[in-house]
Amino acid sequence: MRHFIQACLIVLLFSAALVTRAEPPATAEALGLMRGSPPDDDQLVTVENAFLPPYNRWSFLHMRELFPTRGIEPSASASALVQEPIDIRSIPVSLANDRQITAGEWLDNAYTDGFIVLHEGKVTYEQYLNGQNRHSQHIMFSVTKSFTSALILTLAEEGLIDLSETVSRYLPSLAETAYGDATVQHVMDMTNSIQYDETYDDPESDIGRYFAALAPGGRGLYHHLTTLDKQLSGYAHGEAFQYVTPDTEVLGWIIRSVTSLSLAENLESRIWKPMGAEHPAHYMLDPVGIELAGAGLSMSLRDAARFGQMILNDGRYNGRQVLSASITARIKNRRNTEAFTSYYDDPWYHVVAEDYHDQWWSYRGVNAVVALGIHGQFIYVNSDHNVVIVKQTSDPFAEGTRVDNETPLVMHAIAAYLGSRSGVTD
């Protein structure tokens, strides 16, 4: 995991070359990754290079073959996904600098592994590339956070968690840390005050120490959490949004603590099986067996779409009320815009995103929320147009223009097209 830092540096070095290439990205198979018996040394994917391009073309589809994992069993009978194919490939999309492209052309060149579009609950488009198939379980990175949130909100409704209580009520061992007097809701919205450097180019930075805690032989997530302090001079709890992945690990810890069950057991029994998941899923584990609540889930494209559709459907799916309508309403409609740009001056936070709340992002100018993970993972829920889109990706870049700016434009264009089409035919 610590080589992630190295990955980012290499990505920066090669960015110009990658961005200007015209042909579609090379697949894991074309690159020869993990082919042959044994593969050539330079085609081996290992724990050390798994987060580096081009090795991530293979690793993102095979996390359990590289790391310890805890499985989540699917439903005995999968919920139906009705097919109603619509050509979305020719939809025009306007990118920055007046660049015009079609959705299909963009997708073919965007390191897409899986892409699915649901309109009014029906599958209008489903595409697999780079060796992915229906059964593949693809790492979702921070999309995982939105699943953790769903569990927190469910447990709050059951009375096991009070969102307005402090973290230290549930986790006394964090009493003396940054989290001690932050409320659960602060952590859900990432407005808790914390001194945390989430830049990736310094192994001594906080995120560098986080990766070290996760690496084989590391002391694990929980230990890392006990080392974190509040901002000494800065904002107070609740005043400003700051994106800090370990926040979600605190939420995972609370879930385990109040249920005495693993995160995997909670997700399986409360969401995965009730929603009729078709395939297993799994969490990456830290060296002491703790699920990565902030980044560790791998799942199939279709099951990610089922989760999004369940949110869109006010929590109803597979003939069940999987989440309550009040939970899905707050995910879709609540906004925390005031705090959102109080700390960051990243232009993206002013132009593309509208807020971050309950471990979900919302986009500006559309009625859409999104669970979002680095390297191009998305579960997009557009309430105006009754559209759910999932993209699973092995982009060489963790973040950047293609992933963070172009993907929403493409998804908005598809949603608007399907919405307008619905208006015409209805």
Next chain:
Amino acid sequence: MRHFIQACLIVLLFSAALVTRAEPPATAEALGLMRGSPPDDDQLVTVENAFLPPYNRWSFLHMRELFPTRGIEPSASASALVQEPIDIRSIPVSLANDRQITAGEWLDNAYTDGFIVLHEGKVTYEQYLNGQNRHSQHIMFSVTKSFTSALILTLAEEGLIDLSETVSRYLPSLAETAYGDATVQHVMDMTNSIQYDETYDDPESDIGRYFAALAPGGRGLYHHLTTLDKQLSGYAHGEAFQYVTPDTEVLGWIIRSVTSLSLAENLESRIWKPMGAEHPAHYMLDPVGIELAGAGLSMSLRDAARFGQMILNDGRYNGRQVLSASITARIKNRRNTEAFTSYYDDPWYHVVAEDYHDQWWSYRGVNAVVALGIHGQFIYVNSDHNVVIVKQTSDPFAEGTRVDNETPLVMHAIAAYLGSRSGVTD
């Protein structure tokens, strides 16, 4: 993995205490292993202590949570296992030194995790202990070898492998090693000449270097295989049996090489799905993604029983001819007794075991073959009495009296009882 050596030493130190205890072995739950959030430090199971007692009470049921693994999918519809309960617990068993015990009493005190008995294909007894259940996937250690063998024999029948050819024909990179001019059949029977020290108390020994190659950051199985030499003064290929786990890794490499598929893909498509497996299974992987063909499979109790029953049924199971009758006939009937005690003088090889052939053991005095793994893993196929028994165990000892001597006596007694009962009622 390298701590396995340490495990063996600790086992030896505490052996007297463990053997004389009267109460049933403590379960993982009673020991508090991996309980709590987080577990106490001395109740954490990690890569470092996973093969040490008492941590193995938990780890043997949770290998994928500790190591990288490759999954094997079950059949879409599991083959039926008809239930016909018979009380086997009160069957008397005579152990060494005229010690009399019942099968049930012995099982309760033998670190049993799962135990199932099939007679004439029907489940007469099925018991889960220590937190195991129907769905649990339990590490089988060297039972894995007998699955590798089934794949080799299938590929031989298909003409992809010639058992009388040398290993170097299929794996040129082993031409200069101990395996170069050994035939595939020599390796199947472990009668290839090899300088290999499989005692566990020296990290510089061959098996010590094998564990180091498997550990995170190690160079992997294949590299280890290229370092092995023939016996300089000793037996020639084919003359004497010597139990060498890496032999089976050579067989796994041959399978991958001639099929261009992983071992998991081969097992899933050729055996696991055809036999109607009810649950997934998985292989542990080395640091470069190679399945441990000699020790890496975890599977459910029932699926292990299905495999044994398929062997007993001349390869027919689930309405399919999963393996050919000639393959299962050689597994059950072939013997390689002449070479068996030419190298070893271990009394066990003269008293309990009859031979080792095609990666299966046979027992003396009964018409039974067995796939056998350390710490008490067994798939037992008794042709005289039409009985299959599987035992999954987290014994603190890798080998020893309980595992190697008492278990066969208990299984023979159960088989004989069921066989005689069948004679009475028919």
